[in-house]
Amino acid sequence: MVFEPPPRLVRALGETAPDGGDWLAELPSTAQRAVDLRVLTVERVQVPGGRSSLVMLVRRADGTPAVLKLAPPRARPESERAALAHWGGVGAVQLLEPFAGEGVLLLERLHPDVSVRSLPEAKALLEAAGTLRRLWVEPPVGSGAVFETVAARTGRQAEVMRAGAGADAEVAPLVAAALAAREELLVAPPEARLLHGTFRQSKVLAAERMPWLAVGPDPVVGECAFDLARLVRDRVEDLIASSSGAAITRRRVKRLAESLDVDQERLRGWTLFRAVESGVRALRVGRPKDAELLLEFAGWL
Secondary structure, eight states, X not given: XXXXXXXXXXXXXXXXXXXXXXXXXXHHHHHHHHHHHHTOEEEEEOSSOOSSOEEEEEEOTTSOEEEEEEOOGGGOHHHHHHHHHHHTTSSBOOBSOOOXXXXXXXXXXXXXXXXGGGSOHHHHHHHHHHHHHHHOBOOOTTGGGTXXXXXXXXXXXXXXXXXXXXXXXXXXXXXXXXXXXXXHHTTSOOOOEEXXXXXXXXXXEEOSXXXXXXXXXXXXXXXXXXXXXXXXXXXXXXXXXXXXXXXXXXXXXXXXXXXXXXXXXXXXXXXXXHHHHHHHHHHHTTOHHHHHHHHHHHHTO
């Protein structure tokens, strides 16, 4: 089989890691080695797939369905492996092999084309929040070398935001508000937990052993409000299109905070920071429509 990376993956790596061409060039041979080593039969490459990895639907030698995922070093696949191992299949997809190698993960097969986004919005938020709650556990002992902290990750992001804040006078006030919110949130954070890191409705897939399980973490250690913040802006295009989008957003912040015992103001602050950071990044890589949606949403907070 020819292992061609999906166009979405090629575009995303071009935006975020223009020097990642070597990994893409070597991907066909890397995929073939991974398949041969595990004696797998490839059914198909998942399309459109993710923005940071190649995902293939495969079968093991005994016929068991599985997923083979290959990710470049910048996607921190070994951090993902460590998080999945720690969760042990509770709330998240099950890791099928413990050993590491070439950024390759062999995972339990879920239903890749059925996420909670297929549900009505209220039900989707409820199911997603319930899945997220199961992931918020104490990080493993000695995990500091494995998992990034919220402070460190957002610190890198904040530096990039500061550097580009002067380029657009309209964006500068939002950037300033987001950076101020981050500084305040880091003063006395609540107890740290292991977080998914990039949680949203499309990251929760239908499964056999549980109704819904999370996939694709970019794990980080920190307060739960940071993890929940990305879920607040799910279906942002629908929010922006609604005449009552701002009110719906404020109600969503309140409802999610109450349902998961998270401080409402802390959730609002992290939602602001993450939306502005994503909007500024979208501007930087040439996605002005996405940036416009995200920054308008951020203005409601």
